[in-house]
Amino acid sequence: MGLTRKIFPHPTLSVLLLLVWVLLVNHLSLGTVVFGAILGVLIPILTAAYWPDRPRSPRPWLLLSYIGVVLWDILVANLQVARIVLFKRNADMAPNWVVVPLELRTPEAITMLAGTITLTPGTVSADLSCDGHALLVHALDAPDPDAVRDEIKNRYERRLKEIFE
Amino acid sequence: MLIEILIALVILNGAVFTLVGSYGLLKLTGPMSRLHAPTKASTLGVGSLLLGSILHAFASGEGSMHEVLVMAFLFVTAPISANFIAKVNLHRLRGRPELPPPPESRDWATYAEK
Numbered sequence: 001m002g003l004t005r006k007i008f009p010h011p012t013l014s015v016l017l018l019l020v021w022v023l024l025v026n027h028l029s030l031g032t033v034v035f036g037a038i039l040g041v042l043i044p045i046l047t048a049a050y051w052p053d054r055p056r057s058p059r060p061w062l063l064l065s066y067i068g069v070v071l072w073d074i075l076v077a078n079l080q081v082a083r084i085v086l087f088k089r090n091a092d093m094a095p096n097w098v099v100v101p102l103e104l105r106t107p108e109a110i111t112m113l114a115g116t117i118t119l120t121p122g123t124v125s126a127d128l129s130c131d132g133h134a135l136l137v138h139a140l141d142a143p144d145p146d147a148v149r150d151e152i153k154n155r156y157e158r159r160l161k162e163i164f165e
Numbered sequence: 166m167l168i169e170i171l172i173a174l175v176i177l178n179g180a181v182f183t184l185v186g187s188y189g190l191l192k193l194t195g196p197m198s199r200l201h202a203p204t205k206a207s208t209l210g211v212g213s214l215l216l217g218s219i220l221h222a223f224a225s226g227e228g229s230m231h232e233v234l235v236m237a238f239l240f241v242t243a244p245i246s247a248n249f250i251a252k253v254n255l256h257r258l259r260g261r262p263e264l265p266p267p268p269e270s271r272d273w274a275t276y277a278e279k
């Protein structure tokens with residue numbers, strides 16, 4: 001365990017670096033994969049000193065399924081917002097501020113949650129409270145802000161809590 | 166032939182969503198509402214255009230997956246620029262009653278006095 005931990009201080013980052021390298025070169029060959037693997041080993045070791053309070057590695061499979069859920073939601077929510085923009089009169093819209101109290105405490109997880117909220121159309125995350133325990137979110141058309149808050153908490157925050165904490 | 170029709174449809178779809186995004190920017194009122202339109206164009210619109218590019222690359226025999234990276238980097242950076250615009254707007258709203266206060270803390274981070 002000790003030695004593997006030394007060579008791979010950040011296994012998920014290693015795999016990600018390998019993947020990004022192969023995609024950058026845009027050509028799958030043994031040479032590319034080997035060089036990508038070298039980068040994947042070296043970069044995490046060299047940068048380990050800059051990650052002092054890193055949370056433990058997020059569970060990769062849960063993370064992949066989370067990305068799948070978010071991509072699907074982006075697709076569905078895009079259609080909904082396009083409909084709102086095209087067919088709903090401005091006067092009928094109910095733009096609203098939504099306060100989302102956070103159970104997440106890891107900065108990485110909160111960053112991902114805020115990013116997810118912005119990427120899924122209809123909501124944009126605007127600010128964090130001073131103590132980092134609540135997110136300020138703006139919703140384009142939310143007659144019922146509590147419903148938006150509950151959906152964010154149930155759909156995204158719960159999953160991120162499983163992944164990071 | 167069939168693949169070309171598919172590529173054309175995907176690109177057209179991307180163009181339509183980008184157009185809806187720009188139209189939303191014009192039509193919606195208020196800076197925060199307007200912010201929603203461009204964040205939308207950068208997801209499904211650009212995603213569709215990139216999918217068209219991937220399909221075209223594979224159809225012409227030189228597979229290309231660069232587009233996946235473009236998408237990934239876009240998804241990582243787009244929320245940050247949106248957040249900056251939102252923060253600028255928060256500064257303009259300083260002291261106004263529209264904003265709900267945070268549940269426990271004194272204030273939102275943008276207004277914090279150091």
